Amino acid sequence: MPKLKTKDKHIKKLAEIVKGPNSILYLKEDLLAYDCDGFTIHKHLPKAVVFPKDTEEVAAIVKYCDANNLPFLARGAGTGLSGGAIPLNGEVIISLVRMKRLISVDTENRRAVVEPGFVNLKLTNSISDRGYYYAPDPSSQYCCTIGGNVAENAGGAHCLKYGVTTNHILGLEVVLPNGEIIEISSDGIPDAPGYDLLGILTGSEGTLGIVTKITVRILKNPEEKQTVLAYFDKVSDGSHAVSDIISAGIVPAALEMMDKIAIEAVEAAAFPVGHPKDIEALLLIEVDGVSAGIDEQINQILEVCKRRNVREVKVAQDEQERGRWWANRKTGFGAMGAISPDYLVQDGVIPRSKLPEVLGRINQISEEFGLRIANIFHAGDGNLHPLVLFDAKKPGDTDKALKAGSACLKVCADVGGSITGEHGVGIEKKEEMRFIFSDEEIMAQTNVREVFNPNNLLNAGKLFPTPGRCIEMKSDVNEPLSS
Amino acid sequence: MSVRQSDVMKEAPCTNQSLSNYLWDDAPDENKWADCVHCGMCLESCPTYEQTGQEQHSPRGRVHLIKSVAEGKLEVNEQFMDPVNQCLDCRACTTACPADVDVGGLIEEARGQIRQAMPLKGWKGRLSKFFLEDLFPHHNRLHTFGGVLKFYQKSGMQKLVRHTGLINVMPNHLVEMESIMPEVKVPVRQKFKDEKVIKAKKEEKGTVAFLTGCIMDVMFSDINESTINVLTHNGNNVTIPEQQTCCGALHVHAGDRKTGRKLAKQNIEAFKDADKVIVNAAGCGCMIKDYPELFREDPEWKEKAEEFSAKVEDVSKYLHDTGYEKPRSEINTRLTYHDACHLAHGQGIREEPRNILLDIPGVEMVHMPNADRCCGSAGIYNITNPEMAGAVLESKMQNVPDDVEMISMGNPGCMLQMAIGARKYGRNQKVVHTIQLLDWAYQKDAQSEQGRGDD
Ligand SMILES: Cc1cc2nc3c(=O)[nH]c(=O)nc-3n(C[C@H](O)[C@H](O)[C@H](O)COP(=O)(O)OP(=O)(O)OC[C@H]3O[C@@H](n4cnc5c(N)ncnc54)[C@H](O)[C@@H]3O)c2cc1C
Ligand code: SF4
Ligand code: SF4
Numbered sequence: 001m002p003k004l005k006t007k008d009k010h011i012k013k014l015a016e017i018v019k020g021p022n023s024i025l026y027l028k029e030d031l032l033a034y035d036c037d038g039f040t041i042h043k044h045l046p047k048a049v050v051f052p053k054d055t056e057e058v059a060a061i062v063k064y065c066d067a068n069n070l071p072f073l074a075r076g077a078g079t080g081l082s083g084g085a086i087p088l089n090g091e092v093i094i095s096l097v098r099m100k101r102l103i104s105v106d107t108e109n110r111r112a113v114v115e116p117g118f119v120n121l122k123l124t125n126s127i128s129d130r131g132y133y134y135a136p137d138p139s140s141q142y143c144c145t146i147g148g149n150v151a152e153n154a155g156g157a158h159c160l161k162y163g164v165t166t167n168h169i170l171g172l173e174v175v176l177p178n179g180e181i182i183e184i185s186s187d188g189i190p191d192a193p194g195y196d197l198l199g200i201l202t203g204s205e206g207t208l209g210i211v212t213k214i215t216v217r218i219l220k221n222p223e224e225k226q227t228v229l230a231y232f233d234k235v236s237d238g239s240h241a242v243s244d245i246i247s248a249g250i251v252p253a254a255l256e257m258m259d260k261i262a263i264e265a266v267e268a269a270a271f272p273v274g275h276p277k278d279i280e281a282l283l284l285i286e287v288d289g290v291s292a293g294i295d296e297q298i299n300q301i302l303e304v305c306k307r308r309n310v311r312e313v314k315v316a317q318d319e320q321e322r323g324r325w326w327a328n329r330k331t332g333f334g335a336m337g338a339i340s341p342d343y344l345v346q347d348g349v350i351p352r353s354k355l356p357e358v359l360g361r362i363n364q365i366s367e368e369f370g371l372r373i374a375n376i377f378h379a380g381d382g383n384l385h386p387l388v389l390f391d392a393k394k395p396g397d398t399d400k401a402l403k404a405g406s407a408c409l410k411v412c413a414d415v416g417g418s419i420t421g422e423h424g425v426g427i428e429k430k431e432e433m434r435f436i437f438s439d440e441e442i443m444a445q446t447n448v449r450e451v452f453n454p455n456n457l458l459n460a461g462k463l464f465p466t467p468g469r470c471i472e473m474k475s476d477v478n479e480p481l482s483s
Numbered sequence: 484m485s486v487r488q489s490d491v492m493k494e495a496p497c498t499n500q501s502l503s504n505y506l507w508d509d510a511p512d513e514n515k516w517a518d519c520v521h522c523g524m525c526l527e528s529c530p531t532y533e534q535t536g537q538e539q540h541s542p543r544g545r546v547h548l549i550k551s552v553a554e555g556k557l558e559v560n561e562q563f564m565d566p567v568n569q570c571l572d573c574r575a576c577t578t579a580c581p582a583d584v585d586v587g588g589l590i591e592e593a594r595g596q597i598r599q600a601m602p603l604k605g606w607k608g609r610l611s612k613f614f615l616e617d618l619f620p621h622h623n624r625l626h627t628f629g630g631v632l633k634f635y636q637k638s639g640m641q642k643l644v645r646h647t648g649l650i651n652v653m654p655n656h657l658v659e660m661e662s663i664m665p666e667v668k669v670p671v672r673q674k675f676k677d678e679k680v681i682k683a684k685k686e687e688k689g690t691v692a693f694l695t696g697c698i699m700d701v702m703f704s705d706i707n708e709s710t711i712n713v714l715t716h717n718g719n720n721v722t723i724p725e726q727q728t729c730c731g732a733l734h735v736h737a738g739d740r741k742t743g744r745k746l747a748k749q750n751i752e753a754f755k756d757a758d759k760v761i762v763n764a765a766g767c768g769c770m771i772k773d774y775p776e777l778f779r780e781d782p783e784w785k786e787k788a789e790e791f792s793a794k795v796e797d798v799s800k801y802l803h804d805t806g807y808e809k810p811r812s813e814i815n816t817r818l819t820y821h822d823a824c825h826l827a828h829g830q831g832i833r834e835e836p837r838n839i840l841l842d843i844p845g846v847e848m849v850h851m852p853n854a855d856r857c858c859g860s861a862g863i864y865n866i867t868n869p870e871m872a873g874a875v876l877e878s879k880m881q882n883v884p885d886d887v888e889m890i891s892m893g894n895p896g897c898m899l900q901m902a903i904g905a906r907k908y909g910r911n912q913k914v915v916h917t918i919q920l921l922d923w924a925y926q927k928d929a930q931s932e933q934g935r936g937d938d
Contacts, residue, residue: 022535029562030537032551033544040521051536078538079523097536117536119527142579143526270583337520337582393517 010070011048014092017060018050023098025049034075034093038140039083039428041344041398046087049075051098055173055181055212058094062210063179065092066457073459074210076117076148079140081333081345082426084152084205088461094210096147102126103213111170113215116147120154123216132218135162138422139330147211153203155422157254157329158286160380162219164422166202173213174201177458186215200448205424206459208452222288225253226298227322230283230305230313231276235259238281239355241308242379245285246352248304250297254286255380256329259359261339262374262387269335271327279311283379284329332376333387340372340389342398346405347423348412352382361411362386369404371397383421384412410435425463433465502555507599509740509780511592516550518584519543525586528579530857530875531569539566542576542586549593559600567593569871571864572736573857574769574828587829588776591735598738670700671707672723681711681721688718688805692757694750694771696764696895697729703895709922710763710798716925717807721761726753732770733863740777747774748784751791760795763918765894768797769829797826798918799893803835810924812931813845819887820848820917821879821901822855823894836893836917843924849884856882860900872900880904889913891920 004015006026015024025031026048035043047070052058065072072092075085087093100117107130114123120141123134137156138144144154150172155164162168171185184197201208232238238257245252258266263275263282275282283305287297298315305313316322336343350358359375366373374387386408390401405428409419413435420429433442446464449456505511525542526532538544545566551557567590576586672695675681680690691714695707714721731746750771754760762768772795774788796804820840826832833855840846859865859875879901883890890901890912902914 022537025537025539027562029548029557029560030539030566032557033538033541033547033566035547036521038522049537077523077526079526095536100536140522140524143523270578270581331524331581334520334522334524334581337518337522337584341517343520 010064010068010092013064014048014050014061017064018052018057020051020053020098023051023053034078034087037075037078037080037083037085039081039086039426040342040392041402042083042086042088042427044087044090046093047090049093049095051095053098055099055175058096058099058210058212059175059179059181061092061094062175062177062458066178066455069455069457071457071460074116074147074151074206076145076151077119077140077143079144080148080152080426081347081423082152082205082420082428084424084426084459084462085148086427088427091459096145096210096212099212100145105130105132105218107132107218110218110220111215112218113171113213114146115213116150116211117145118147120144120146120149123218127218128221131221133221134168134216135159135219136165136168139333141330146214146216150202150211150214151204151206152422152424155378155381155383157256157284157326157378159422160255160378161251161253161288166199168217169198169202169214170217171215172198172201172211174209174211176209177453177455181212182209203424205426205463207449207463209458222253222290224291224294225286225288225322226294227316227325228283228285228298228301228305228313229316229325230285231279231311232281232283233279233309233311235281235359236356237308237310238283239352239379241283241304241310242355243352244304244308245301246380248300250287250300252285252301252380253288254284255378256284257375257377257379258282258284258329258332259375259377261372261389262332262376265335265339265374266328266332269331269338271324271331271335273324273328275328276311284325329376333385336374336387336389341391341393342389342401343374344388344390344401344405345423346384346386346388346408347420347429348384348386348409348417349419349421350382350384350412350415350417352379354415354417355379355382355384358384358411358415362408365404365407365411369400369407371401371404373404373408378421381421382417406432427462430463430465433463503553504555504558505553505596506559507596509592509595511549511553511589511596512779513553515585515589516546516553518582519546519550519580520582521547522581524581525576525579525584528575530571530573530575530859530878531871533878534871534874540569542580542584545570546584546586546589549589552593552596559596561601564597564601567597569868571824571857571859571861571871571875573824573861575824575855575857578828578855588773591738591740591776594736594738595740596738598740668704670704671695671711672700674704674708675711675723679722681715681723683718683720684715685718685808687720689758690720690722691759691761691801692722692724692754694727694730694754694760694762694767695723696762696767699764699767699895703898703916706763706895706916706919709916709919710761712922712925713802713807713918714761714798717802717805719805722757724753724757728753730767730770732766735770735777736861737863744777744784747771747777747788750774751784751787754791754794757794759801760791761798761801762795763798763893763916764896765797765823765826765829765832766896768795769825771795772830797830797832797835797893799826799836799839800830800832802839807839807921808925809842810844810921810928812924812927814843814920814924814927815845816889817847817849817887818889818891818915818920819851819884820854821851821858821883821890821892821897823892823897824855824857824861826893827855832893836891839917839921840891843920846920849887851884851890852882853879854882858897858900858904860894860896865900865903876900876904877908880908880910883910883912887912889915889920891915891917893917 011026031045071089097117099115101115103113105112138154149165153165372389376385388401388404390397409432419432532541570590574587728749731743735743772792778785858879859872865872898914
């Protein structure tokens with residue numbers, strides 16, 4: 001092992017556990033790259049970053065941290081947007097990116113087993129020649145890890161028809177916060193009797209355990225796919241079109257909306273497609289499935305759009321055109337960099353019918369705070385992403401952006417929606433949890449956490465509001481769970 | 484005050500310029516990192532992140548570190564130098580980044596600071612100095628160097644070195660390089676020394692000026708000849724302005740922006756009268772298109788540089804845009820195409836060279852997965868960072884299809900590296916420049932015409 005430039009005994013011990021080359025970072029210059037994730041408003045240096053190569057190393061690191069009272073957390077690609085991977089307490093970061101093998105593909109039973117650092121899109125790329133794909137497609141799929149997807153229960157444009165990550169997880173191997181390794185439903189048989197532990201772990205934002213192996217469902221490629229792009233002069237027309245499409249009984253694979261500022265950004269960024277600048281909204285609609293019936297659905301969609309005063313509507317002529325439209329949409333968040341130095345993305349869910357009202361109120365918020373807000377919307381399932389544009393260099397702007405973002409979430413909660421669709425709560429929205437949960441409801445959830453994570457060394461300070469009175473009330477259940 | 488507000492105050496980014504730890508002019512440009520929203524969409528595009536899985540070796544991490552120095556959180560020291568210098572300058576991140584962040588530009592500016600804060604030392608320093616200061620910028624010395632190489636190859640020295648075990652004491656990567664060194668021929672700058680204009684062979688379309696490249700013209704003069712042949716074959720007069728020099732890419736990659744500027748000025752002057760400047764080395768093309776970046780703090784030269792770079796075109800793109808004759812003779816071969824970083828990511832040229840190849844009868848193109856992944860050549864990176872370069876090369880070679888006879892590309896640096904790769908991994912592919920293939924097809928056309936004429 002190369003000589004360490006430190007006297008810290010914990011770092012020396014950890015370096016003995018992770019054996020690969022360059023498997024531990026502990027100097028400030030290296031650690032700085034880990035002081036935040038896709039949510040940049042809070043930053044903190046970790047104590048160290050370790051790169052285990054297998055489950056045993058993960059378990060040994062966790063055991064060591066647990067025994068020595070060192071806070072720790074898991075990190076995938078660090079694309080999370082709510083700060084889940086930020087080492088608020090100077091954690092030891094356990095990076096899973098070197099555990100990136102595709103362990104097996106079983107097309108007969110339609111499942112694949114991957115390590116947590118395996119990148120989402122690589123799964124589809126590795127099985128597409130056999131006619132299969134992995135359905136959950138977060139816009140960050142080029143880079144984010146499936147482990148991170150499980151932790152955040154990631155969704156994506158095509159989750160309207162096929163469901164989010166949790167609907168595609170068949171089994172997990174997890175290292176519990178005491179270092180014990182458990183397997184949940186390792187045979188990959190869905191709906192095992194007993195409590196739905198897969199359900200609890202998926203979306204737990206890395207607070208209950210570290211996922212080290214994942215069995216996922218894979219799907220057969222649809223026979224056919226058609227994509228429609230529609231431009232509307234009025235947001236209300238666009239959102240009525242969305243409702244009409246759904247009520248016509250069509251279940252599109254994807255149904256996305258962007259508003260005027262979002263369009264300005266994607267057109268100024270790396271993947272422009274030439275959208276008109278003066279429209280208020282565009283819809284990107286995809287239908288897929290068996291070939292029979294696709295044309296009819298497309299005709300119905302075109303009809304609806306026309307009825308709702310669409311300015312222009314077109315069907316993608318080939319795979320390249322479809323690809324361009326999707327690249328333009330999927331890089332929407334990053335594109336904000338082209339029109340603003342910083343952005344804060346919010347992640348509310350609203351009843352679809354409330355969209356015009358909600359957008360109106362977001363507009364008011366924008367005026368009130370003097371910050372521009374772009375909107376990207378998984379319109380089909382009501383998952384709204386207001387992107388608050390600000391400049392962290394301007395004194396007070398960051399604070400204003402946070403408040404504006406929070407106000408947007410309040411609007412979502414007020415119209416009967418929720419404060420997160422897919423990005424998770426993390427640090428960012430933990431206070432907003434109070435918009436939708438009472439103290440008792442929050443406590444019920446932290447009690448669940450204590451079953452898994454009694455010492456709260458794993459990813460502490462995330463997901464739930466800083467406790468008020470909850471803290472004194474200890475749960476009865478102190479024994480960690482075993483398989 | 485809520486918890487979150489106090490956190491925000493504590494973490495408020497520093498904007499005070501005086502905190503910056505960049506002490507020299509031409510420091511990394513704040514506007515470049517301001518575009519970065521830290522989304523991470525660039526991670527998987529980066530070969531050094533692929534190899535290490537460590538974010539300080541990713542585009543996002545590098546931008547973050549470069550910004551941190553300006554904010555006074557880091558100093559320009561060894562530890563900062565490592566991630567900045569491990570960057571291959573491949574610009575794959577520029578293609579991947581939705582916000583169009585110029586990561587490559589930031590890296591080069593940061594290297595400029597590093598170079599001044601920590602002048603090169605040790606054998607790497609001496610080697611860099613030899614190549615960058617004493618050799619590349621000097622046309623005549625390069626010729627002499629070429630002569631020495633030629634002497635080395637022809638005199639039996641090469642054999643001697645290879646057979647005596649002398650080769651065993653050379654550092655590994657130099658041995659690898661030695662083994663694939665192309666046979667040195669007469670540079671075109673020498674060959675066409677007395678011709679002011681090399682005349683178009685067909686009806687004249689116009690006149691273009693040709694940047695021969697420094698090392699290119701010594702090591703790969705046959706590619707330069709092919710380029711001239713192809714250009715004149717398609718109705719272009721070709722000039723080779725005499726005052727031209729090395730493009731400066733290697734200097735700028737190494738942080739020596741001062742020499743970079745000097746060479747840039749000389750080239751801008753040398754090509755003052757040209758309407759079009761044609762390049763056949765992607766690395767040089769990308770660099771000279773980027774000249775304005777070197778003169779951010781010098782408006783007068785910036786303007787000249789902008790005027791100059793607007794005239795620069797890669798030969799494949801130029802042929803594509805102005806039209807070229809499709810050869811009639813067959814070159815029966817199965818080949819694959821490698822996207823040189825500085826062509827694909829640096830200049831957005833992907834389809835043009837492929838189309839040229841497909842226009843040659845008998846050429847069968849096999850798709851290479853991740854064709855636009857860096858091969859690890861990156862100027863003299865394979866000399867200064869042999870380990871990373873080797874790892875990147877290995878993963879590149881894994882993508883080269885087994886059943887092809889040739890690998891075609893548009894950059895000599897890549898050609899050397901890929902030839903090393905082919906040899907090292909026991910592959911038998913021939914490494915060729917796209918333009919060479921076109922030239923060979925034209926030559927075959929000419930031969931068969933001559934044959935007919937003789938009947
Ligand atoms: C441009 C952009 C677009 C995005 N689009 C979408 C979208 O369309 N839909 C969507 O749902 N999300 C989206 N996201 C958010 C983000 O990509 C997802 O939340 C993703 O699942 C995070 O994966 P990651 O590998 O980056 O995880 P990280 O950011 O590294 O970690 C996220 C959380 O998961 C935990 N974690 C990571 N790995 C493990 C593991 N192996 N075991 C246990 N816990 C773990 C971490 O502790 C952290 O709390 C987007 C992000 C960006 C930057
Ligand atoms: S460089 Fe571009 S892709 Fe990478 S993190 Fe910054 S904005 Fe995102
Ligand atoms: S230029 Fe290449 S090596 Fe450097 S950061 Fe970008 S992708 Fe990575």
